[in-house]
Structure formats: structure tokens, C-alpha cells
Amino acid sequence: MYGTVVRSAPLIPHLYRVVLGGEGLDDFADPTFADSYVNMFFLSEGAAYAPPFDTEAVRDLPREQRPYPRRISVRSWDQSARELTVDIAVHGEVGYAGRWALHARAGDRVQLRGPAGDFSPPEDAEAYLMVGDESALPAIAACLEAVPAGRSVVALVEVDGPDDELTLDSPGDLQVAYVHRAGRTEPERLLVDALGGLRLPPGRLSAFVHGEASSIRAVRRHLLGRALVDPSMLSCSPYWHRGHTDEEWRSIKKDWVRAMTAEIP
Template identity: 60%
Template sequence: MYGEVVATERLTPQLVRVVLGGPGLEEFVLGEDADQYVNCFFLPEAAPYPVPFDDEAVRELPREQRPYPRRITVRAWDAERRELTLDIAAHGDVGYAGRWAGRAQVGDRLQFRGPAGGYRPHEDADAYLLVGDESALPAIATCAEAVPAGRPVVAVVEVEDAAGEVELTSPGALEVHWVHRAGRHDGLDDLLAEAVAALPRPTGVVSAFVHGEAAETRAVRRVLLREGIVAQERLSCSPYWRRGMDDEAWRAVKAAWVREVAAEPLD
């Protein structure tokens, strides 16, 4: 499947919105999870082929010519207009996804597989907690919009500074805490965990979504599980990236990291 860029918008210095349309989306069907994502394939500059391309054929090419896969959150799907909105974290020319989004122009094409997902706010929860950085902000936004009406939902989001903040909405009783890392040169791994630990303890059953930088999600997970704030079966926790590593280096060690975190003692 593929889409053609019909519009782009710089939402913040670190977040670019890309809207895809065109005949390549004819078979797109959005799933039921709130954190839906598509596996996008970003072409290197040396790619000797256009989009759409044959998956099997490109696997035979040298590594430097093959597309780089990245998971990108579905921010919105307009079934009537057949338009797919992706909000992509971008930090200048760092990272294939962000670099493509920052340069995207109307008519450019992006190939992907999916969608897929793994979390939807539990219908029977009494309260909801959504935590992450810019990389998780699109998913946090969609999860906030999927909370049952009237129920308390707290979002704790780390961004560079006030320019990185965006409006979040929810049918629930939404409370947003923005955490700025500008000026911080140490302690970044604990920045979100400290903010979460400082919150008033929610009452009742809590459904939580914690995604973003690996060390930070791990630290938040420790707070939530060791303090008994969230039951493990109601916690969606996933590392999207790792500070100090590029995409390829992180992909090489991510599975081992996830196993290590899952085996971590909680007492």
C-alpha cells in the first residue's frame, strides 16, 4: 500500500504532519486499537526505484539501496476522503523518517504495510494515564481521544520547550502536564518518571500507555508497577528509540532490551 502527499504542516519544531491520499489507499482499513501504526518504508537517496516498489525485489539489493522501515502512528484516517494523517517526529536531518517528513512535498509517495496496533484504553478502567515524549505524542493524542466520556485522563508529555506543545483533546476529563527538557543536561532518563511520581495517586483501576525513549519508559514503568499504581496487564509500555543510538543501532538491540526490562524484579 502507498499514499501520495496531499498536504504537510509543521506542527512544532519537532513534529511534522503529513497527509496522504490517492489510489494507493483504496484498500486501507483502520483497526480498532487507539495506537494504530503503519510500517513505513523510507527510501535512501541511492534507491534506483520509485514508489510503489516490489517488496521481494528490493530485498535482493545492496543494503544501502534498500528502504528503511519505521513504525509511524496513524494520527487520523478520513474514510470519506480516503486520507491518512501521519504526525512524524523530526529533528532536522537526523533519522530517515524525520528527514523525509521535513522535506516532503505534494505528490511525493510513501509505501507502507498495516495498519496494526496493540492498545486501546480499557473500557472498564476508572482513570487513564498517558506518558511519553514527542515520538509518542501522536499516539498519546489518539489514545486521549479514545477515552470514555467523563473519566479522568492525565497526559504527561516531554517536549523540548513550550514551542513543542500541541493541543490535546479528549471526551474524558483531560489534564495535561508538559515536561520541558530544555536546559537539562543530566537526569533526562528520569525526567518523565519524576513527573509521574509527583502526580496525585489516581483512585480505582488505572489503564496506562507509556511509550517513547527507552530509558525513560523503563523508569516510568518502575514507578507505576512498583508503587502498584497500574496492574501489569493494564500497562502498555514500549520503547520507540534510545538516546545516544541511531535508528539502526537501536533496532539491533531493542529485542534484548525489551526482554531485560520484562525480567526486571518489581519488588
């Protein structure tokens, strides 16, 4: 399966929206979960093949010639137009996904697989909390739109600065708080320190905590250690790790998540 770029543009300085369409999405299924994602396959410079390609055949190529898969959140899927919208965090030429989004132009193709996912705001929650950074902002935005009407929901988002604040909407009773990273020391403390200063809504709380590994680990420890959320109502996943390349992070992620989970099961 592959998508063809229909249009692309920055939403905010560090988040680019890319809309995919074309016949390569004829078999794309309607996403089931609010946090649905697709695996997109990004090619190294000078690759001798292009989408669509045989994903099994390219596995036999040397590592530097194989595509680099990345999980990218589905921002929206327009069933009638057969258009898939993805928002991708961009920080210059760093990272395969961000670099591709920065240079994406109409007519470009990208191979993908999915969708998949595992979280939607649970109906039996009485209130909701969404926490993350730019990498999680597309998933947070999609989850906010799936909150039942009228229920309390808090979104706490870390971005580089004021220009990166994105307007968020929800049918729920939404409170949004942004924290700015630029010029701050100990960035891994920004979210958890800000969370400690928020008044969380009362009632059975569902929490969606995704983003940079050290930051979300601190938030997880805060929420579970203070019994602010039941473990069964917490969705927590590290997307990336400060100081590590994508490939370095992928090589240690399983062990890192295992250690994080063992702190407070």
C-alpha cells in the same frame, strides 16, 4: 500499498503532520486500535526505484540500497476522503522518518503496510494515564480521543520546550502536564520525576507508556514497583534509545525489552 502526499506542515517545531491520499490507499483498512500504526518504507538517497515497488524483490538488494521500514502512528484515517494523517517527530536531518517528513511535498509518494496496533483505552478501566515524548505524542493524542467520556485521564508529555507543547483534547476529564527537556541534565529522569509529583486519579488505572527507552523504563519501574497499575493494564514500548541511531537501536531492541520486562514481570 502507497500514499501520495496531499499536504504537510509543522504542528509544532519538532512534530510535522503529513496527510496522504491517492489511489495507492484504495485498499487501506479502517484502523482497529487507538494506537494503530503503519510501516512506512523510507528510501536512501539516490535509490534506483520509487513507490510503488515490490517489497519482496528489494530484499535482495545490498543493505544500503534497501528501504528502511519505520513504524509510524496513525493520527487519523478519514474514511470518506480516503486520507491518512500521520504526525512524525522531526529533529533536523536526523533519522529516515524525520528527514522525510521535513522535506515532504505534495505529490511525493511513500510505500506503506498496515495498519496494525494493539492498544485502545480499555472500557473496564476507571482512569487513564498516558506518558511519553514527541515520538509518542501522536499515539497519545489518538488514545486520548478514545477515552470514554467523563473518565479521568492524565497525559504527561516530555518535549524540548514551551514551543513544542501541543494542545490535546479528550472526551474524558483531561489533565495535561508537560515537562521540558532543554537545558536539563539526566533527561531519562524527567518523566519519572514529574510522575512522582502528580496526583493520579483513583480507581483501576490503565497506563500507556511509550517513547525513549530509558525514560519509559524508569516510568515502568515506578508504576509497577509501587503497584500503581496492574501489569495487565500497562502498555509499555520503547520507540527509540538516546545515543543510538535507528539501526543501532533496532539491533538491540529485543534484548533490551526482554531485560526491561524481567525487572518486574
